[in-house]
Amino acid sequence: MFSSNASNFSSSIHQKCQLLPTGILCKSIAVSGLILFLFYAFLLNNGNQSSDLFNLPFQLKWPAASFSSNINNTMDSPTNINHIGFIVIGSLNSWKNRKSYIESWWRPNVTRGYVFLDKEPTEEFLPWPLTSPPFQVNENIAKLRVYPKVASPVQVRMFRSLLDMYRVGDKDLRWLIMCDDDTIFFVDNLVEVLRKYDHTKYQYIGGNSECVKSNADFSFDMGFGGAGYAVSYPFAQALSTKLDDCIERYFYVWVSDHMAQSCFADLGVALTIEKGIHQIDLHGDISGFLSSHPQSPLLTLHHFDVIDPIFPSMDRYEATRHLMKAAKVDQSRIVQQTICYERESNWSFSVSWGYSTHIYENIIPRSFLRKPLETFRPWARNSRPPFYMFNTRWLINNPCEAPHVFFFESIEHSAENNTVLTTYVRAAPRNLPPCSASGNHSADPISKIRVLSPATTRKTAGVIECCDVDYKAETNVTDIKIRSCLKDEVIA
Ligand SMILES: *[C@@H]1O[C@H](CO)[C@@H](O)[C@H](O)[C@H]1NC(C)=O
Ligand SMILES: *[C@@H]1O[C@H](CO)[C@@H](O)[C@H](O)[C@H]1NC(C)=O
Numbered sequence: 001m002f003s004s005n006a007s008n009f010s011s012s013i014h015q016k017c018q019l020l021p022t023g024i025l026c027k028s029i030a031v032s033g034l035i036l037f038l039f040y041a042f043l044l045n046n047g048n049q050s051s052d053l054f055n056l057p058f059q060l061k062w063p064a065a066s067f068s069s070n071i072n073n074t075m076d077s078p079t080n081i082n083h084i085g086f087i088v089i090g091s092l093n094s095w096k097n098r099k100s101y102i103e104s105w106w107r108p109n110v111t112r113g114y115v116f117l118d119k120e121p122t123e124e125f126l127p128w129p130l131t132s133p134p135f136q137v138n139e140n141i142a143k144l145r146v147y148p149k150v151a152s153p154v155q156v157r158m159f160r161s162l163l164d165m166y167r168v169g170d171k172d173l174r175w176l177i178m179c180d181d182d183t184i185f186f187v188d189n190l191v192e193v194l195r196k197y198d199h200t201k202y203q204y205i206g207g208n209s210e211c212v213k214s215n216a217d218f219s220f221d222m223g224f225g226g227a228g229y230a231v232s233y234p235f236a237q238a239l240s241t242k243l244d245d246c247i248e249r250y251f252y253v254w255v256s257d258h259m260a261q262s263c264f265a266d267l268g269v270a271l272t273i274e275k276g277i278h279q280i281d282l283h284g285d286i287s288g289f290l291s292s293h294p295q296s297p298l299l300t301l302h303h304f305d306v307i308d309p310i311f312p313s314m315d316r317y318e319a320t321r322h323l324m325k326a327a328k329v330d331q332s333r334i335v336q337q338t339i340c341y342e343r344e345s346n347w348s349f350s351v352s353w354g355y356s357t358h359i360y361e362n363i364i365p366r367s368f369l370r371k372p373l374e375t376f377r378p379w380a381r382n383s384r385p386p387f388y389m390f391n392t393r394w395l396i397n398n399p400c401e402a403p404h405v406f407f408f409e410s411i412e413h414s415a416e417n418n419t420v421l422t423t424y425v426r427a428a429p430r431n432l433p434p435c436s437a438s439g440n441h442s443a444d445p446i447s448k449i450r451v452l453s454p455a456t457t458r459k460t461a462g463v464i465e466c467c468d469v470d471y472k473a474e475t476n477v478t479d480i481k482i483r484s485c486l487k488d489e490v491i492a
């Protein structure tokens, strides 16, 4: 019911592209625009000594240890949530439908930052709710000298939110985070991940598209904006004096993230990729993707308006809030995959904590279960394989390979037992005979899976956990206990 409103949404290139019959058409125009530009640039400058395009605009000067006075560049205090300023790039038209997504993770009076709008909110938006980020209105870009030439004024406005945010002048920020108004953050994980990086250096941290073609069309070195990207405060400060020059140089670029990446590259700063940052350039059912997430803290999700609701029985907003119920209790484990086996029945279990659980009626190696089931489609309908930046598994009707699928239902924290109990219920009957090769042990009767995880120890980023299955043949409920792996435990 929300996707039919696509024409209301204007804040990111991908929604823009969607208005065209195929997303890729839009990208092709952008790319051929660039090629044309290069061609004309070549013609115009042929015989001329210097081409604007290849003339580096400013000196690459490497800052010494000192920055301006309002940057606290000691590494001795760990980065916390107060050091992060969010730049939610919105627009008045999209905000009505998008604000639910932002409010699903925004913590009033805790998270810092603003939603940047194209114009002053009209009366229907006022009073501005305290549950939303406060708003700022972007500076009008029509006054820019380059304005008549810019390929996409909307995208330039979006990119300039970084400058507008810097000029608000909020103090004691170490990181500025650019995102769209349909980007969902896992804020505790973001804090933890940013802590690894030296915020006093120039940093640009983001994520690629899931689709090979999107990265190839733009750049493998580009942080996709809807996925969200972080720039360190000193870098934002340096950019504040260069950003309008970048727009002058890259006026022909169609996409703000591409303009940003080109600009950052000119300053000598390359993208650092974090695996938990997700553009979700996918269509359809992304449950396969979320059920085999890499061992890396989940940081962002995006594009909720173009994918199916992530829980099949809910609408998009409900589904988002439902995932957040688990995320509020333990972000270190959210969608982290844990695999274990039940030898009596020859079953494999794959838990994506807080999201889903799969039972396979066969012993299947981790290396296989780690690959997402291809429940989704690529972003561009006319692209050719390989589609994705990761390996996938086909959906097949082989009873020895097709999972029984359960989705997250509820969460309960038991203080007395120091545990968190998450439950998962069967989405639908599998409608296949049992796997004969492994002994005809049908998992059809199982209707619910209960997963116990430790309440006081966080999962270590990048390190797998192990689990034990407690299955009693006469019951419909299976219990799984998540624990640290033993030293040199062979899991297969
Ligand atoms: C930097 O921040 C830390 C912790 O927030 C504080 O203890 C220290 O005094 C600050 N240093 C400066 C120079 O402001
Ligand atoms: C945030 O702080 C303001 C002022 O201190 C207060 O009026 C408001 O109720 C707070 N909002 C929430 C959601 O706690």
Ligand SMILES: *[C@@H]1O[C@H](CO)[C@@H](O)[C@H](O)[C@H]1NC(C)=O
Residues within 6 Å of the ligand: 413, 414, 416, 417, 421
């Ligand atoms: C705590 O553990 C005991 C013993 O295993 C169990 O009976 C009880 O239901 C648990 N409490 C909660 C709230 O899970």
Ligand SMILES: *[C@@H]1O[C@H](CO)[C@@H](O)[C@H](O)[C@H]1NC(C)=O
Residues within 6 Å of the ligand: 343, 344, 345, 346, 437, 438, 439
């Ligand atoms: C498990 O599967 C193997 C074949 O992969 C089979 O030999 C064995 O008997 C099965 N075990 C049970 C308990 O069914």
Ligand SMILES: *[C@@H]1O[C@H](CO)[C@@H](O)[C@H](O)[C@H]1NC(C)=O
Residues within 6 Å of the ligand: 436, 437, 438, 439, 440
């Ligand atoms: C599983 O059941 C099928 C059909 O009932 C039978 O043909 C097959 O031999 C059984 N497999 C095992 C390992 O028992």
Ligand SMILES: *[C@@H]1O[C@H](CO)[C@@H](O)[C@H](O)[C@H]1NC(C)=O
Residues within 6 Å of the ligand: 444, 445, 446, 447, 475, 476
């Ligand atoms: C277990 O599931 C079966 C069918 O799936 C059902 O007939 C039975 O009543 C259930 N038992 C319990 C205790 O829920």
